[in-house]
Amino acid sequence: MCGLSEIEKWFRKSALVDHLRQKHIVTCATYEGAPDDIVGLYALSTVVEDTAKLGSGISYFPFFGDSRYCPALQIVYMAIRRDLQGSDQGTIVLGEIVKRFATIGEQIGIPALILTPSNPDAARFYKERGGFAPYKKGAGMFLPLQSAIATLEAAAL
Amino acid sequence: MALSDYMLWKLFANKPAGPSVNGTMAAFAIGERVFQRDGVNPHMVRAVKLSIENDRKIAAKRAIANHRV
Numbered sequence: 593m594c595g596l597s598e599i600e601k602w603f604r605k606s607a608l609v610d611h612l613r614q615k616h617i618v619t620c621a622t623y624e625g626a627p628d629d630i631v632g633l634y635a636l637s638t639v640v641e642d643t644a645k646l647g648s649g650i651s652y653f654p655f656f657g658d659s660r661y662c663p664a665l666q667i668v669y670m671a672i673r674r675d676l677q678g679s680d681q682g683t684i685v686l687g688e689i690v691k692r693f694a695t696i697g698e699q700i701g702i703p704a705l706i707l708t709p710s711n712p713d714a715a716r717f718y719k720e721r722g723g724f725a726p727y728k729k730g731a732g733m734f735l736p737l738q739s740a741i742a743t744l745e746a747a748a749l
Numbered sequence: 750m751a752l753s754d755y756m757l758w759k760l761f762a763n764k765p766a767g768p769s770v771n772g773t774m775a776a777f778a779i780g781e782r783v784f785q786r787d788g789v790n791p792h793m794v795r796a797v798k799l800s801i802e803n804d805r806k807i808a809a810k811r812a813i814a815n816h817r818v
Contacts, residue, residue, distance in 0.1 A: 624807055643772040647779040649786075659771030684803050687796030703776035723790025725783050736780025742789045747797035 596710060599671045603633065610635070616668050621685050632672040632685045636692070639666045641706055648728045664734070665693055667707040686722055687747075694740040705735040 611618040616635040623629050641664040644652050667689060672682040693705045707724070708731055709715035715733065718724040723743070724733040 640768050643776045647783050650779050650782050659769050661768050662773040662776035663768040683796040684799045687800030691797050691800055703780050721792045723793045736783050738780050738784040743793050743797055746789055746794045
């Protein structure tokens with residue numbers, strides 16, 4: 593479907609089980625009136641992240657051991673059908689995720705949307721197209737809740 | 750003595766990682782600084798606009814379909 597065997601394998605074998613067990617919330621994007629024709633998908637999960645990892649170029653000094661962790665919404669998987677990659681369909685799916693994060697995050701107080709890009713091209717996409725900031729260390733990236741809310745407000749104007 | 754033991758446990762026990770108030774507040778503060786530094790991404794604004802338009806189109810189609818029935 594999307595060209596990445598790991599996501600395809602997970603989708604065929606475990607996506608429904610993970611969704612029913614509420615491990616991830618899996619959402620499939622389809623065309624109106626064609627529910628079997630999947631355009632793309634995304635899986636979200638709430639996780640606990642080390643606050644000290646967030647924000648390259650910004651200092652953070654935890655007071656105690658247990659002051660390091662914060663809740664976060666993680667994009668576990670996001671995929672677009674290979675023939676539609678680079679089109680507006682992928683943009684709509686990413687916009688849907690940010691819109692959802694801005695709403696949920698504001699309601700229950702989740703400070704960051706995080707993800708680990710699968711390759712350098714994906715990292716570039718999330719940085720340039722999504723406004724995600726890189727972690728201090730490692731391949732992870734995050735989008736602050738403030739950015740998501742401001743984006744939603746700008747889009748709604 | 751009991752209180753002292755409790756305080757020692759509180760200070761030195763290895764607790765499982767869970768979200769804390771301090772950590773969450775710090776994450777919001779880091780997010781604010783990243784937002785002040787980077788601002789709003791125009792591509793992302795377009796993406797959310799397309800998503801909102803998409804929702805409106807679907808809602809309109811469903812409203813028309815329901816009206817026909």
